[in-house]
Structures are given as structure tokens and as C-alpha cells.
Amino acid sequence: MKTPTDYLALPRKSTDDIMHVPGDKGALPILGDTVEFLTDYLGLVTRKHKLYGPIFRNNALLQRSVALLGPEANELVLKDSGKIFSSKKAWDPILDRLFPDGLMLRDFDEHRFHRRILQAAFKKDALQGYLDEMNPRMREGVAAFPKQVEFGFKDSIKSLLLDVAAQVFMGVKMGNEADAINKGFLHAMEASLAVVKLPIPGTTWQKGLNGRKTLKNFIEKHIEAKRATESSDFFSQFCHAKDEDGNTLSDEAVRDHTIFLLFAAHDTTTSTLCSIIYALAKNPEWQDILYQECQQIEGDNLGYDDLPKLEKAALVMKEALRMYPPVPAIPRRLIKETEIMGYTLPANTGIGISPLFTHYMEEWWTEPKKFDPERFSAERAEHKRHLYQWIPFGGGGHKCIGLNFAEMQVKLFMFHLLRNYTISVKPGYEMKYNAVPISFPTDGLPVTLTARK
């Protein structure tokens, strides 16, 4: 039987048997540190780290959990050599009704089985196909952005990426069907952040469930035809994907992975492009460097073989992901009692590691608050001091399967934008943003594009 807390986001409380771990109850009764967690996550974690060290108790979002900080902790949790950290149990409470059975919501052998099959859709030939599909749409999308007037970059890029996703993820050409898919998807995304999950018509939650239904119906309607032909979209690729042993995906698995992929790709890439555009607007010398780099490429399209030529663009992306990792914290749940950093933690303990905190640790980064893409250059390679100090894509078995696609899409956008326009913000402008649940500007990121002479 459901209890009232089942209708709240994150209803599942972790066990109380972690009171021996350093920490405190948080600032407020019941809410603990929820307010600071949502408004200044990095400040909160940095303060607690100073007080308690690399392992401490958290009390936020009606959950007690244990924070494990720093590259060693990241490695322990993400590598998970003992198979004790469940991704499914951590993500399910947030995502299982809207995006069930995606890769992140599967564990261990079952996860590995699905991931090996899905890998086929991220190989070179497939990526090349997606890039060819995306080129004209991205070019037209950038050309349609307002010029010479200030506009909110966040909403514009979100909507462009949504159009591209309808085509490249679901294989829908523009028109009514794409609009319905986009709307359904947006509603499902919004519902994933809903605090109250009551199935009442008109609420964010109910709209999200309806949104999922739209996506589900679309896939179920088209799956037979998709299996009969092949095209350059993830939906089609998943229909035909095989691992080395010839295993394939069931219709249900194709459906759930395709819908989950939309979720995993969309806000993360939108967030990354916002951070990049902000960083470039504040550091115009980097716009010139990238402009020169784009000029080496002939023609109006970015080809797959051109991607490695955009070396400096890759450095800028890495640095933006360091400073503003879209996924600032990665949750797991322990599946059995385990001793970690000198403390015995019971089964079911919620665990949180923090890419954002790690990316600002002075022990590992030179002047971490400074935008300095060259820190990732082959000569300096600061990020290689520890394999788990730069983890915007996570690591280990659940490391982002879409990272090459993400880099390709980001480069494609920058290519079409920077070869034609410069980006500026008002003098003295500083982006206001919230790091959790996903790093986003809270002011819409007002920018101005000006045509290059």
C-alpha cells in the first residue's frame, strides 16, 4: 500500500544507521540542508568537507546519505570492483515512472548485457550518419537565432536541440508529429523534477506521464517499419543493434532505451552549450582561436573526418565541463554492508559522489576558478594527475555512452555559430546559475550575436 510520502519526489529514506559517520542534521528541522543543497550545492559540500573531511553525512531532499569526496572516492564508487554500488536503486526513485529501464536504471550483468548491444549505435559509421543528418538542421537553426539583439540563449538552444533530437533520436521529420513528440518529451523531462507526484489532471506529474505515453505510442506504432529498414537515427540503430554474440534487443527494450536516451542527452548537452557560450562571451580571445580553427575546414558542413581538427574547441568543451559539470553529483545505493574509509555503512545507504566538488579541488587543479582550456592540452594535461579527477561523464561501467556523440554535436554547433558570428554579453555580466539537479543558468543567459565581417 502507498504511503503519503510515495507521492513526493525521493520518498525513500535511507537507513538511520549512519549516525556514526561525521556530519550534522543540517540547517532546518526535517528539511535539513535542502535549501542550501538546491541553491548553493558547491558551497554546501565545500563547507562540510572543511568541517568533516572526505566522508560525511548529508541530510537533504528528505534523504540521509553519505557524501564521498575526491578522486579516490570517485574511483572506488564508479569502478565498483566489488559490485556493491547500485545505480538502479539510486536513480529509480527519480526516474523509474517516466524513463523506466534505461541503461542507468539497470545494474551489473543485466546492465552489461544491454550496454554491449547498445554500443553498436555509437560506433563510427553510426555517428557519421547522425552527423550528416544534423548538419543542415544545425546550420539553419543557428541562422534563425536573433542577431544584433539580446536574447535568452538557454531557451533558443534547448528548442534547437529538441528539433534535432526528434530527427536524430526518434527519426521523425519536422511537422505535426515532431511537435507532439517534442511536447511529450518536454513534459516528461519537467515531471522528472516534480516534487509532488500526484496523478491529478493538469499537474506537472500527470502531464509527464501523458508525455511518456506519447513517446511510447510513437515508438510502438513505428517499430515494425523501423525493423524492416535502416536509417540514421538512434531508434533505427537500436532496432538493428547486435553485440558480438549476436544478441539483439526486444521491442520493449528498444522503446525504453530510445526514450531514456532522449532524456540522458538533452539537458546535459543544453547545459554544456550554455556554459561554453558563457565562457566564450567572457573570453573573446577564445572565440578568435576557435574561429581560426573553424576556418581550416572547407565547405559548409562539418564532416566526420574534420572533428579531430577542432582541437581547441575540444579543450574549451572540456574546461566548460570541468567548471560547470551538467551532472554535479552522482548517486548510488549500497547493496550490502561495507566498510568505506574506516566506517561501516549498512546495506541501502545512499551514496553521493561529486564531480563538481572534485573539479574545483586545489590539490588537483591549478587556479580552479580560472577559465583555462589549455590546462587540458597535451603539454599540461592537468586532468591526468588522477584518472578520476575530471568526471563530467562519470566513469566505470556506467560512464556516459553518449560522450562522443555529445562532443560531435557540441563541435557541430560551435562550427556553425563561430565561423559566422561573435558572441557578447553586457559589460560586467556574470551568469547566475543553479548547479543542481542539472547545471543551468537561472537568468536564461542573455547574449547577443553579431555577424563577423
Ligand code: HEM
Ligand atoms: C555533455 C553532455 C553529457 C554529459 C555531461 C553526460 C553525463 C553523463 C553522466 C555523468 C553519466 C553517468 C551517470 C551515472 O553514472 O549515474 C551519463 C550516463 C549516460 N549518458 Fe550521458 N552525458 C551527456 C550526453 C549524453 C548523450 C548525448 C547521450 C546519448 C546520445 C547520453 C547518454 C547516456 C546514457 C545512455 C547513460 C547511461 C550509461 C550507463 O548507465 O551505462 N549522454 N551521462
